[in-house]
Amino acid sequence: MALKGNLHDFTITQLFNLVNLAGKTGMLVIETKAHNAQVFFKDGKLVQSHLDQDGQNNDLVTILLKAGKINADQAKLVRQRAATRTDKELALLLIGAGYSNQRDIVQAVKDRILESVYPLFAWTEGSFYFDSNQISPDEQITVMLNLENVIIEGTRRIKEWGQLKDDLPGLDWAVRFVDKPDVHLRNVQLTVEEWRVISFVSPKNTLRQIAAACKMDDLQLRKTVYRLLQAGLIEVMRPTAKPPILTPSPVMATGPSQPFVTPPPPKVDRGLLNRLIQKIKSIGE
Amino acid sequence: MQAVKMVITGPFSAGKTQFISTISEIKVVSTERSISDATRHVKKATTVAMDFGRISVDESLVLYMFGTPGQRRFDFMWEILSEGMLGFVVVVDSVRPETFREARSILDVFRSYAQTPYVVAANKQDKADAWEPEDLRIALGIDRKVKVLPCVATDRESVKTILLELLYSVLELTPD
Numbered sequence: 001m002a003l004k005g006n007l008h009d010f011t012i013t014q015l016f017n018l019v020n021l022a023g024k025t026g027m028l029v030i031e032t033k034a035h036n037a038q039v040f041f042k043d044g045k046l047v048q049s050h051l052d053q054d055g056q057n058n059d060l061v062t063i064l065l066k067a068g069k070i071n072a073d074q075a076k077l078v079r080q081r082a083a084t085r086t087d088k089e090l091a092l093l094l095i096g097a098g099y100s101n102q103r104d105i106v107q108a109v110k111d112r113i114l115e116s117v118y119p120l121f122a123w124t125e126g127s128f129y130f131d132s133n134q135i136s137p138d139e140q141i142t143v144m145l146n147l148e149n150v151i152i153e154g155t156r157r158i159k160e161w162g163q164l165k166d167d168l169p170g171l172d173w174a175v176r177f178v179d180k181p182d183v184h185l186r187n188v189q190l191t192v193e194e195w196r197v198i199s200f201v202s203p204k205n206t207l208r209q210i211a212a213a214c215k216m217d218d219l220q221l222r223k224t225v226y227r228l229l230q231a232g233l234i235e236v237m238r239p240t241a242k243p244p245i246l247t248p249s250p251v252m253a254t255g256p257s258q259p260f261v262t263p264p265p266p267k268v269d270r271g272l273l274n275r276l277i278q279k280i281k282s283i284g285e
Numbered sequence: 286m287q288a289v290k291m292v293i294t295g296p297f298s299a300g301k302t303q304f305i306s307t308i309s310e311i312k313v314v315s316t317e318r319s320i321s322d323a324t325r326h327v328k329k330a331t332t333v334a335m336d337f338g339r340i341s342v343d344e345s346l347v348l349y350m351f352g353t354p355g356q357r358r359f360d361f362m363w364e365i366l367s368e369g370m371l372g373f374v375v376v377v378d379s380v381r382p383e384t385f386r387e388a389r390s391i392l393d394v395f396r397s398y399a400q401t402p403y404v405v406a407a408n409k410q411d412k413a414d415a416w417e418p419e420d421l422r423i424a425l426g427i428d429r430k431v432k433v434l435p436c437v438a439t440d441r442e443s444v445k446t447i448l449l450e451l452l453y454s455v456l457e458l459t460p461d
């Protein structure tokens with residue numbers, strides 16, 4: 001039977017919990033207006049996933065290249081030799097050429113799966129369905145990842161995301177360099193990502209534009225900007241303050257409005273219950 | 286004449302009125318009103334006070350079934366209906382996960398009213414999109430000791446099974 005619904009009613013955390021507790025096997029498809037994700041499970045474990053996001057190339061060679069496990073020449077050679085660029089074919093070529101080993105490849109697959117799954121925890125709108133007849137495609141390398149750990153880390157990231165959102169509530173804001181930095185700029189060591197963001201810092205550029213220019217997602221950009229803010233290098237140019245939005249109080253009460261003394265269950269004997277049971281059994285006979 | 290009572294509860298449009306109608310020996314005394322708000326697309330009428338059904342065992346014993354109002358603005362009725370109940374059935378629409386949170390909330394309220402046994406009826410299991418009872422159990426966070434049973438409220442045998450399972454649960458807690 002179908003397991004389908006809407007993320008508004010049933011969150012990713014709840015869905016993963018359900019798959020974990022029920023030990024399900026199959027494919028979970030999540031569709032939002034902007035993105036589409038397929039997550040594969042076996043016996044309640046996460047084995048593979050695919051996130052269709054911004055057309056990024058996330059094949060095995062790209063992942064190993066980004067992780068510094070192979071160099072650009074090796075990546076180019078393997079891609080030229082590969083006919084289909086499936087995980088399994090690329091892995092065989094990489095190992096055959098002596099460019100990589102099984103351990104690095106498995107780790108790369110794990111990292112790719114996790115990095116495609118964690119963003120799902122931030123999705124609050126969209127539909128989902130679970131298809132227990134669909135298993136992970138044969139050409140993909142699968143690993144068995146414990147869902148409990150994924151849920152814990154996903155939830156932690158959501159909390160972190162919430163904090164970052166509080167500090168940088170909108171990507172339509174701009175940032176600028178502070179006039180008199182508190183830090184000795186000579187002592188500041190920036191990462192590659194921070195340098196990329198720094199190069200776009202200007203009152204004319206919104207954070208959204210910087211994210212697009214640096215090809216970063218929201219979370220990556222917020223993390224980077226947050227670090228630069230904490231370092232005292234930049235400051236946010238806040239827009240005109242808006243009046244607070246008043247949220248209505250919950251309409252529905254979740255319990256009795258006044259203290260309620262629990263009445264004892266009615267006293268019935270087994271004879272009475274057996275008469276009821278026999279009567280109901282006989283209905284329609 | 287001794288009368289015992291069961292309460293049939295659950296979210297709006299879960300199938301409570303149908304559940305009682307299917308098994309009651311009398312035409313269900315229903316206090317339905319037409320709907321004029323945003324919920325109209327789900328059903329045309331809803332229970333505003335209660336549904337009332339009856340099963341006569343013999344001349345000295347009768348079982349009454351009370352269906353709670355479907356919408357939470359009538360929840361002041363719940364406390365009254367729950368007094369002295371033998372047990373209760375939580376009817377859940379298995380094809381509308383958007384109502385699961387509400388079902389859980391109703392369940393918690395009724396558990397706070399009385400420590401009587403209850404079962405969960407995963408209704409509309411004849412629909413292709415229905416969630417399986419065990420998935421519903423996890424979604425609603427229901428303990429393994431509590432029965433979550435497949436149900437089709439239009440089917441008498443299915444409704445009989447739910448009531449019997451509730452009675453078996455009551456029986457288990459009743460001393461010899």
